Amino acid sequence: MEPILKARGLSKRYGKVTALDNCDFDLMPGEILAVIGDNGAGKSSLIKALSGAITPDSGEIFLDGQQVSFNSPIAARLAGVETVYQTLAMSPALSIADNMFMGRELRKPGIMGSLFRQLDRPAMERIAREKLSELGLMTIQNINQAVETLSGGQRQGVAVARAAAFGSKVIILDEPTAALGVKESRRVLDLIQDVRARGIPIILISHNMPHVFEVADRIHVHRLGKRLCVIDPKDYTMSDAVAFMTGAKAAPGLALA
Numbered sequence: 735m736e737p738i739l740k741a742r743g744l745s746k747r748y749g750k751v752t753a754l755d756n757c758d759f760d761l762m763p764g765e766i767l768a769v770i771g772d773n774g775a776g777k778s779s780l781i782k783a784l785s786g787a788i789t790p791d792s793g794e795i796f797l798d799g800q801q802v803s804f805n806s807p808i809a810a811r812l813a814g815v816e817t818v819y820q821t822l823a824m825s826p827a828l829s830i831a832d833n834m835f836m837g838r839e840l841r842k843p844g845i846m847g848s849l850f851r852q853l854d855r856p857a858m859e860r861i862a863r864e865k866l867s868e869l870g871l872m873t874i875q876n877i878n879q880a881v882e883t884l885s886g887g888q889r890q891g892v893a894v895a896r897a898a899a900f901g902s903k904v905i906i907l908d909e910p911t912a913a914l915g916v917k918e919s920r921r922v923l924d925l926i927q928d929v930r931a932r933g934i935p936i937i938l939i940s941h942n943m944p945h946v947f948e949v950a951d952r953i954h955v956h957r958l959g960k961r962l963c964v965i966d967p968k969d970y971t972m973s974d975a976v977a978f979m980t981g982a983k984a985a986p987g988l989a990l991a
C-alpha cells in the first residue's frame with residue numbers, strides 16, 4: 735500500500751534554529767497516525783509544511799502519489815488536506831451552519847445567471863445537519879445556534895465535522911483534546927475514530943499519551959526535527975514512547991544519540 739501523504743527530506747530553518755532536519759513522513763490510507771515529540775521537536779513545523787502554512791527550505795511532499803507544493807493552507811485544503819488547529823478558526827458569533835460552510839457557501843441561482851446570488855440557507859442548514867448527524871453529533875440540536883454558545887468539545891466536534899464533510903483526503907488535528915475536560919475529550923476521541931471509520935486518515939498531534947495510545951494505529955516519534963522512528967502502540971508502553979522522544983532510551987533500531 736502506498737502512503738496517501740508522504741514527505742521526503744523536509745528541512746526548515748529559522749535563523750540558527752533547525753525546526754525540520756531532513757524529515758521523512760508517511761501517512762497510510764485509513765490510519766490514525768499520531769505525531770509525538772518533546773516541546774520544540776518540530777511537530778508544528780512538520781504539519782505546517784504538510785499543510786501549506788510554511789514553505790520548507792527543501793524536501794518533497796506527495797499526495798496520492800503526486801508531488802505537490804502548497805503555497806498556502808487554502809491550496810492544501812482545496813487539494814484535500816484539512817488542518818484543524820487548536821484555535822479552530824471559527825467565527826463565534828456566526829451559526830454552526832455558517833461556520834461549517836465558511837468559504838464554501840452554497841448560493842441559489844441569481845438574476846441573469848450568476849449575478850446577485852443569495853445564500854442557499856435551507857440547503858446549507860440541511861447539509862450541516864446531515865454531516866453532524868452522520869458523525870453522531872446530533873446532541874447539537876440547533877444548527878442556527880451561534881458557535882459561541884457551544885461547549886469547547888462541541889466546538890471541536892463542529893470543526894472536525896467541517897473538516898470531514900467536504901471530501902477531505904487527510905485531516906490534521908493539532909492537539910484536539912488539549913483544552914477539554916474528561917467527558918468532552920472522550921467524545922472527541924470517539925469522533926476521531928468515527929472519522930477514521932469513514933475512511934479518512936488522520937494525523938494527530940498530541941502531548942496526551944493516553945489519548946495517543948488509545949486511538950493511534952501508528953506513532954511517529956519526532957525528535958530534534960527528524961522522524962526518529964514509527965512505532966506500533968501495541969508493541970510499546972507510554973513510558974517507552976516518552977523515553978524515545980526525550981532521548982532517555984534508544985529508539986528501535988537506533989543507537990542512543
Ligand SMILES: Nc1ncnc2c1ncn2[C@@H]1O[C@H](COP(=O)(O)OP(=O)(O)OP(=O)(O)O)[C@@H](O)[C@H]1O
Nearest residue numbers: 748751752753771772773774775776777778779780
Ligand atoms: N516562526 C518561527 N520563528 C523562529 N523559530 C521558530 C518558528 N517556528 C518554530 N520555531 C522554532 O523551531 C523549533 C521547532 O518548533 P515547533 O513549533 O515546530 O516544535 P513543536 O514540536 O511543535 O513544539 P511544541 O510541542 O512546543 O509546540 C523550535 O525551536 C521553535 O522555537
